[in-house]
Amino acid sequence: MEQLSFKLDAFEGPLDLLLMLIKKNKVSIYDIPIATILDQYLEVMKSMEEMDLEVSSEFLVLAATLLQIKSRMLLPKDEDEEEEDPRTELVRRLLEYQQIKESIEFFREHENYSVGLFFKLPDAIERPPAEMNYSKMTLENLLDAYKMSCIKLERKLPPPKRSFSGIVGHEKVSIKEKVRKIWNGLVSKGRMLFKDIFKGVKSKPEAVASFLAVLEMIKLNKILVEDTGVRGEYSVTKITDDDNFNFEEIED
Structure with missing residues (x-):
């Protein structure tokens, strides 16, 4: 697995970490390379544990979600059926979180x-x-x-x-x-x-x-x-x- 070669800024939660990884990898939020992002996400979690930082259940739940999405993407697709992209719900959650975060940051910057x-x-x-x-x-x-x-x-x-x-x-x-x-x-x-x-x-x-x-x-x-x-x-x-x-x- 390719090692995480960039420094991550402080993040506030699992979705914040995920957005940061997407930004650092310079990929589209609408076309997330799940395998790459998952590996890096798990690496950050491992680093947190090594530094004796508390890993909340929210991080574990999102890790399980990413693993599930990765598994679904590896399954053979039925050519006769139009299946929804397994990443759709994750993208929706990220966009919602990003929108709220940007609104919060707006208030912090414009007192x-x-x-x-x-x-x-x-x-x-x-x-x-x-x-x-x-x-x-x-x-x-x-x-x-x-x-x-x-x-x-x-x-x-x-x-x-x-x-x-x-x-x-x-x-x-x-x-x-x-x-x-x-x-x-x-x-x-x-x-x-x-x-x-x-x-x-x-x-x-x-x-x-x-x-x-x-x-x-x-x-x-x-x-x-x-x-x-x-x-x-x-x-x-x-x-x-x-x-x-x-x-x-x-x-x-």
Whole structure:
């Protein structure tokens, strides 16, 4: 096996490591050379163990997934049947993760857009001025709240559409429509809980689109996200008194 000849930067989890390997190998995310990437992924895991770093179950699960994909790609194909590429679901997960990661990095690099995120102190405080900056931890906590919403959501969701491969197509969810739905809810109610945004969500792609919609609205300085004081619970409030919103500003 070819040894890993490049230095890896710090990575935050298995999908982050996988994206880094894809980037370092200069290959397309849509055409991942599974055998090569798997070998390098396992090599990194081995190095982590040698350095006495904790290897979480998430890394092991993804390693098993890569092995399964590699095995499926080695199986002879039936020329009479059109089979889905075994990498399709992995690519979808990577694209979702990459999109969320890029949104998070945007906020870290552009603090002037951070007006919508701050911690609520124990004593009553006034709404912060526009120049107030968010803390890195605040954004991470919001991401944790999203993850918790997804965990609760997965317990209620029906089998994913990939279980019916060949019968239904892949789902594409509009971020713009999610922004419209959230905004209309805020115009009507004035305030909602972050977790309420995920009520009625029927799939993981829809949950991702909902979260990205929240980030877009914060970036455009349309909403305020506050820590309610209850662990992992946030409130979402419309900042402006103007009910108008140019939804064409939102890119899907």
